[in-house]
Amino acid sequence: MKQTVGVVGVGALGSIVVKALMNGIDGYELVGVSDVQKPALDIPLLSTNDLIDAVDIIVECLPPREVPALAKAVLDKGKTLILISSSALLLYPEIEEWISASKMGRVIVPSGAISGLDAVSALKESGIESAKIMTTKPPKGLAGAPYVVENNINLDGITEKTCVFSGNAYDAAKAFPANVNVAATLSYAGAGPNNTQVEVWADPDAKGNSHEIEVTGGSSTITTRVDNLPDPSNPKSSMLAGYSIVATLRKLSKNLSVI
Numbered sequence: 599m600k601q602t603v604g605v606v607g608v609g610a611l612g613s614i615v616v617k618a619l620m621n622g623i624d625g626y627e628l629v630g631v632s633d634v635q636k637p638a639l640d641i642p643l644l645s646t647n648d649l650i651d652a653v654d655i656i657v658e659c660l661p662p663r664e665v666p667a668l669a670k671a672v673l674d675k676g677k678t679l680i681l682i683s684s685s686a687l688l689l690y691p692e693i694e695e696w697i698s699a700s701k702m703g704r705v706i707v708p709s710g711a712i713s714g715l716d717a718v719s720a721l722k723e724s725g726i727e728s729a730k731i732m733t734t735k736p737p738k739g740l741a742g743a744p745y746v747v748e749n750n751i752n753l754d755g756i757t758e759k760t761c762v763f764s765g766n767a768y769d770a771a772k773a774f775p776a777n778v779n780v781a782a783t784l785s786y787a788g789a790g791p792n793n794t795q796v797e798v799w800a801d802p803d804a805k806g807n808s809h810e811i812e813v814t815g816g817s818s819t820i821t822t823r824v825d826n827l828p829d830p831s832n833p834k835s836s837m838l839a840g841y842s843i844v845a846t847l848r849k850l851s852k853n854l855s856v857i
């Protein structure tokens with residue numbers, strides 16, 4: 599029997615997921631979407647509550663500030679939430695309490711815009727000694743971030759690759775809430791938010807967003823780097839994050855999957 603799916607937020611990433619489901623992913627039926635704007639795609643538009651009632655799985659592709667209300671409603675109804683705005687887990691710690699309290703509900707975080715989480719979670723079993731992620735973006739990709747505004751950082755004045763922030767994943771989520779989902783995701787896969795170091799770099803020569811991970815432990819050193827071109831419909835997002843949701847759905851539905 600097919601599992602039913604709804605997508606909440608049909609912007610840059612949600613559109614990738616909806617198009618993939620409309621083309622057909624074995625094991626799933628797309629019931630509809632929810633968005634505050636009418637999406638360009640020809641698919642039933644439901645209220646978020648009606649959509650949650652109608653499906654087994656909700657795919658979240660919202661701004662982080664909209665995530666707590668959605669997460670509470672999905673978990674209260676014992677459904678599955680595929681969560682791409684993972685920084686919300688750091689910004690709104692109550693979500694973890696709702697996950698613990700939910701009898702049937704669960705939250706699945708796709709790999710998003712980074713690589714190597716499979717190896718990081720394996721290394722965690724033998725102990726992680728250090729975990730670090732370095733995110734590099736064009737300066738304008740950091741515009742409007744609370745840390746940039748509060749510290750009067752002149753992004754236009756940056757003429758060479760410059761480290762603008764260094765701290766742990768909790769501090770990074772508050773400083774750059776829309777930019778560091780990757781740090782939140784790495785921290786949950788590995789060393790936890792307090793022990794995951796984050797550097798944010800502004801590079802005027804960068805064509806897109808790149809994320810480098812360095813995780814060390816007794817048995818291994820994991821180093822990965824992903825260079826993502828920005829999504830044309832939202833330069834702050836990377837298309838890879840949308841495809842990681844589609845890949846997650848495929849893995850969950852298969853009898854044989856590599857995770």
Ligand SMILES: NC(=O)c1ccc[n+]([C@@H]2O[C@H](COP(=O)([O-])OP(=O)(O)OC[C@H]3O[C@@H](n4cnc5c(N)ncnc54)[C@H](O)[C@@H]3O)[C@@H](O)[C@H]2O)c1
Nearest residue numbers: 607608609610611633634659660662683710711779835839
């Ligand atoms: N995990 C990762 O690696 C990763 C990578 C990129 C982006 N992200 C995150 O994914 C999320 C989605 O990114 P995007 O580029 O698709 O954003 P987007 O701005 O393109 O789309 C957001 C959509 O949500 C809709 N929306 C806003 N409020 C709503 C509400 N209350 N109910 C229903 N719909 C609502 C908007 O109308 C819009 O269509 C963001 O939080 C972003 O930070 C995560």
